[in-house]
Structure formats: C-alpha cells, structure tokens
Amino acid sequence: MSGWIDISQVLTEKIPVWPGDSPFTYRLTWSKEETGSVNVGQVVMSTHTGTHIDAPFHFDSDGRRVIDLDTDLYIGNARVIHLHRPQAITSRELSGEDLTGVTRLLIRTDAWTERSAFPSSIPAIDPDLAPWLSQKGIRLVGLDLPSVDPLNSKALPAHHALNHHGIHILEGLVLDHVAPGDYELVALPLPLADGDGSPVRAVLKPQKT
Ligand SMILES: Nc1ccccc1C(=O)C[C@H](N)C(=O)O
Numbered sequence: 001m002s003g004w005i006d007i008s009q010v011l012t013e014k015i016p017v018w019p020g021d022s023p024f025t026y027r028l029t030w031s032k033e034e035t036g037s038v039n040v041g042q043v044v045m046s047t048h049t050g051t052h053i054d055a056p057f058h059f060d061s062d063g064r065r066v067i068d069l070d071t072d073l074y075i076g077n078a079r080v081i082h083l084h085r086p087q088a089i090t091s092r093e094l095s096g097e098d099l100t101g102v103t104r105l106l107i108r109t110d111a112w113t114e115r116s117a118f119p120s121s122i123p124a125i126d127p128d129l130a131p132w133l134s135q136k137g138i139r140l141v142g143l144d145l146p147s148v149d150p151l152n153s154k155a156l157p158a159h160h161a162l163n164h165h166g167i168h169i170l171e172g173l174v175l176d177h178v179a180p181g182d183y184e185l186v187a188l189p190l191p192l193a194d195g196d197g198s199p200v201r202a203v204l205k206p207q208k209t
C-alpha cells in the first residue's frame, strides 16, 4: 500500500463533458493483430474533461498556456475542506477555517456526486473570495465541480478573479472518499505547449504529522 489516494475521474467514453464539447474517445489505431507487434491507441478529448486544470489562456487569449505554468503549483501540501452542498462558495462558507500556511486548497462540496451525468447547476465561487484566498497565500484552488463559475456564465468572473490574484484552478476532482485535513497533492498537467487546459492524474497522501 503506497498510501496515495486517487482523486481523479476515470477516463472512459461514458465520462460526461461540457454540453456540446468533444466527447472522450479512446480507440486503437492499430491492433496487435494488424501490426504483428503492438496495440497502439489514440485519444480524442476536450482539455476540460474529467479532472483537469485550466490555464489562463482558457479564458484570456493573452493568458499563459499550460506549458508556462509552474509545476510546483501542482505538487506539494494541500488542505482539504468540506462544505456540505453549499449554495455558493463565499468567504462566509470558509470563515470557520484557519487557512494560515495553506497554499493549495481543495474544496469538497458534494454538489456533483452523480458523476455519470453533467450537472444542471453547481455552486460557484464568489469572485470576492479570490483576494481573500490570495491574502492567505493560496495559489491553487481545486474542487469537485466542473467549473468555478455558474454553468451558464459567459463572463466567468471567478476564473478571472482567481487568475488576477495568482490563484490557479483545478476542476473535476473526486473527493467523496477524502476526509478533511492536510495532504500531499500531485496533480501534474501534461506539457501541452499550446494548451488552454490539461487533464491531470490527481492523487493525495495524508500528511505525516
Ligand atoms: N469546455 C467548455 C466548452 C464550452 C464552454 C465552456 C467550457 C468549459 O470547459 C468551461 C469550464 N469552466 C471549464 O473551465 O472547465
């Protein structure tokens, strides 16, 4: 037992995607029978499928691409907190938390647990939370939802506010089986030179105290 807990959605053709976005497909380009030596697969997917990070270029055409993001953001200590199906994620919901020394904050909302279908509505992050979080030293926010903004939002105020305050975004986590507390996180994006986002394999290990 390695002690690492997988907090990633499994990538299969059944994984729900943003309405209208490219469905996930995996198929063999060549089978072992055809090549005489190997099976060789190909994947077609939206960069915002399942557990993934957003690069600023996703919502800002002058923003940084995935390759420009510091890998340190996605490896290191993380705090997991629980909010039980909040209406919204504001500083009021987080007021009971002492986030001193936290750089990566993962929020379990339990608001999207029927993950075989795309949700019809989700609690959004209040853009005013961005300066509050950054003031505490937070540089990465992750959550168990497909977006940090309301699903019908075009302006994406939370995406912009978080980016403006130097906070990076990790979406689509699976935190159903994760207790609140301190962990080590690994959730590295692929080195996509032009990427607006990237799928990640996200794992947590309880922090030794
Ligand atoms: N894939 C899309 C297709 C159309 C419109 C939005 C999206 C998104 O992915 C937005 C979401 N806030 C995201 O960052 O994952």
Ligand SMILES: [Zn+2]
Pocket (backbone or CB within 6 Å): 047, 048, 052, 053, 054, 146, 171, 197
């Ligand atoms: Zn995304």
Ligand SMILES: [Zn+2]
Pocket (backbone or CB within 6 Å): 054, 146, 147, 148, 159, 169, 171
């Ligand atoms: Zn997003």
